[in-house]
Amino acid sequence: MHGESSYGLWLLVFINSAIFIFFAFSFVKPNTKYEWRSLGVYSAFIVALFTEMYGFPLTIYFLSGWLTENYPGIDFFAHDNGHLLHTLFGFEGNAHFDPLHIASNIIIVFGCVLLSAAWSVLHKAQQERSLATTGWYARCRHPQYIAFIVIMFGFLLQWPTIPTLLMFPFLVAVYIRLAKREEFVALREFGDEYRHYMDSTPAWVPKLTLDK
Template sequence: MNGSPAYGLWGLVIINSAVFILFAASFVRLRTSLDWRSLGAFSAFVVALFTEMYGFPLTIYLLSGWLGRQFPGVDFLSHDAGHLLETMFGWRVNPHFGPFHILSDVLIFAGFWLLATSWHVLHAAQREHRLATTGAYAHVRHPQYVAFVVIMFGFLMQWPTLVTLAMFPILVWVYVRLARREENASRAEFGPAWDAYARAVPAFIPRIGIASGPKPHHPGAPSHD
């Protein structure tokens, strides 16, 4: 895992951050302050991640003493060694083909897939002026927030840092609060139809092996993510 230092590449920080933020933004509606806060939370995580991945390796500097003692001979200023989970668990292969990186790729892809498919369902419901209750919305009430959390967790598996590890539970809490505020607005808009939907479908974690409940349709623009 020896190699030349791979940091101070601020162009890559900007390019990678912009690509993932704009890609995520293409699948969400940015109409209200809640929508912007949702994307903003994800954007903060992505910028922090790529700053440490290509810009300044704060986590590696802070842990350099312990890492040096535990893994002598490893050049932690090389990009490959920055994949800390692969290094710490002793996978002596290219970290991009290690189990944690592969799992990371799967989670990131799954998260963006969920984000995209949820957006299509929500967009169709908006056009028809009804509550979105099909597709991913038949299993959880907030699939887009779930998608953001899955993507962030995937990035953590690939490149864990002290900053993003600290940010992750805070951002999950932020998404839960945003979801609750949206649910209050939806309840005011849809009334009993929303209550029936909320009783049948969980907010974030799908019920494995249990058939989905009734899917109410009620006039009005959908207001949940």
């Protein structure tokens, strides 16, 4: 059987999923059902990703006929060849060092740093019952959700699968909806102060320069 030892590594599926889910939980600390729902969908994305990366390559099985016909001689059931974009874009050598994989790692690390930086500002503001308007919150209104989207996009560059590709736009929609709900709450609590913040700060595309 092709690449028999390359998959079925369920301990790695569990460890990697647990790390990224706990990382997200440690920052989000969900309280409302909507926050739990968003964390649940994110967790499903992460589990689906690592299940195909180390457990069972569903996408490769599904596309095996097309892959075999168009890329003869390549054993896609060997783990290193599971980086489908590496083959589809014609890269050679170790997939872990191709431009897409390197970009993926940079994007994922940036997303994690952004999430950490955003949460420190948001947590302080919550303790003081004030608006979070400094740091990344001075550049955009929802850096914490941008961070989650960036992290997931980074993983898609590294290891795209049919389930995660289908889940990604749904997750983005979940975060947009959650952000709008939180803004409704903020408007009710802070009123004109938050309206001014909305007028001066974009929601999703960070400002490159800050107002003096």
